[in-house]
Amino acid sequence: MKCLTFTLLIVSVLFISQASALEDSVTLGELSSELFESYEIQPGFLVQDAALCYMDGDYEKAAEYYILALQADLDDNPIALFNLACCYGLLDEPELAGKALLQSALAGFDRPEHIETDTDLSSLMGNEVFNEYVDEAMSVIEAAREHRSMAVLGERLYLEFPSMQTARVHLPENYDPQEHYDLVLALHGYGGDVTEFSSRWAVFDEGNFIFASLQAPYAFELGDRTVYSWTVHGSSQWDGGDMPLEQKQEMFRYSMELSSDMILACLDMIKSQYRIDRIYLLGFSQGGIMAYWTGFGNPSLFAGIATYSGVIDEELYQEGVIQSASVVPVFIGRGMQEDDRAINAKDLLADAGYDVTFFEYDGGHFFPDEGLQAVEEWMREIK
Numbered sequence: 001m002k003c004l005t006f007t008l009l010i011v012s013v014l015f016i017s018q019a020s021a022l023e024d025s026v027t028l029g030e031l032s033s034e035l036f037e038s039y040e041i042q043p044g045f046l047v048q049d050a051a052l053c054y055m056d057g058d059y060e061k062a063a064e065y066y067i068l069a070l071q072a073d074l075d076d077n078p079i080a081l082f083n084l085a086c087c088y089g090l091l092d093e094p095e096l097a098g099k100a101l102l103q104s105a106l107a108g109f110d111r112p113e114h115i116e117t118d119t120d121l122s123s124l125m126g127n128e129v130f131n132e133y134v135d136e137a138m139s140v141i142e143a144a145r146e147h148r149s150m151a152v153l154g155e156r157l158y159l160e161f162p163s164m165q166t167a168r169v170h171l172p173e174n175y176d177p178q179e180h181y182d183l184v185l186a187l188h189g190y191g192g193d194v195t196e197f198s199s200r201w202a203v204f205d206e207g208n209f210i211f212a213s214l215q216a217p218y219a220f221e222l223g224d225r226t227v228y229s230w231t232v233h234g235s236s237q238w239d240g241g242d243m244p245l246e247q248k249q250e251m252f253r254y255s256m257e258l259s260s261d262m263i264l265a266c267l268d269m270i271k272s273q274y275r276i277d278r279i280y281l282l283g284f285s286q287g288g289i290m291a292y293w294t295g296f297g298n299p300s301l302f303a304g305i306a307t308y309s310g311v312i313d314e315e316l317y318q319e320g321v322i323q324s325a326s327v328v329p330v331f332i333g334r335g336m337q338e339d340d341r342a343i344n345a346k347d348l349l350a351d352a353g354y355d356v357t358f359f360e361y362d363g364g365h366f367f368p369d370e371g372l373q374a375v376e377e378w379m380r381e382i383k
Helices: 021-025 033-038 041-056 061-074 078-090 095-105 112-117 129-146 245-273 285-297 341-351 371-383
Strands: 165-168 181-187 210-214 217-222 225-229 276-284 304-308 332-333 358-359
Touching: 021 112, 033 210, 041 061, 061 078, 078 371, 095 129, 095 210, 112 129, 181 371, 210 245, 210 304, 225 304, 245 276, 245 285, 276 332, 276 358, 276 371, 304 341, 332 341, 332 371, 358 371
Parallel strands: 181 210, 181 276, 276 304, 304 332, 332 358
Antiparallel strands: 165 210, 217 225
């Protein structure tokens, strides 16, 4: 089993604690200040290259990139720390792997089954020093679960209640309020925020459309940042880990429906303030999931759906919903070093009769500038 890929939030990483046990882990050699500066302190790119080095079998360089990312901006991120432990496992460094594993647990890692079954760590399971760290990490995870349990916190109840949400809108350079414009509504990924798309408006070649970015409704803390999710599943504050599985699944689906309603309400507000012609949904990762969900459920509203790294879970949809929206053109972007989620979505939609444009680029779980430009070109072509 590969070490966990850092797919949830490439753009939403945090700052490392000064008390981190990883201070002792810099034994791979002096870290290069030139390398650090060349990334302009962009931890997402460092994590991306760490994953690439891992896949290429260069575990020492992968570990070095993870350390740099943690030092740059990753405040004890549990997934990055677990991946670092995996690299040390493959390098046969039991004490360093154990320290990174324990630090991951202290940072909130809550997947003990991965500790027990990940083949990157299996060669160390007979090592006494490593096993001591594993036992301590398991104790930390168990104590954290008990602290979050229903017996301690009480039964969980969600309330549906209106709230204010954030959207950012960019207008074309020579905007004329008397003219009609196409609208692109962008939905950020899990653990991102409204700036994930809104900060990249200048990337588009012409930008002769209105570009709006909407922030997801479920806020949670990740390190020292407030980030957001489109569903109640996934973050420690919202995921209902103490709920029975059936109730948790029900809440997940219902929260998707509420978020979709919010997306539609955002469109209504924008249409009330601007003259809107054709509407496109654009989503990354979890935002791509929401773009599919909202677009397939309301095909008459949209001229196209564009996603990067979006998953289509057929089991979530009522029978016939996906097939009935096949008149909507779809753009799918995929990093060639990522998993097959985008390929699976492409094949599913092509089989259902969709007009699918597939765009691949070098990299993993992120969307590049040229990908946004490709979406812009795709919009021009399908008019």
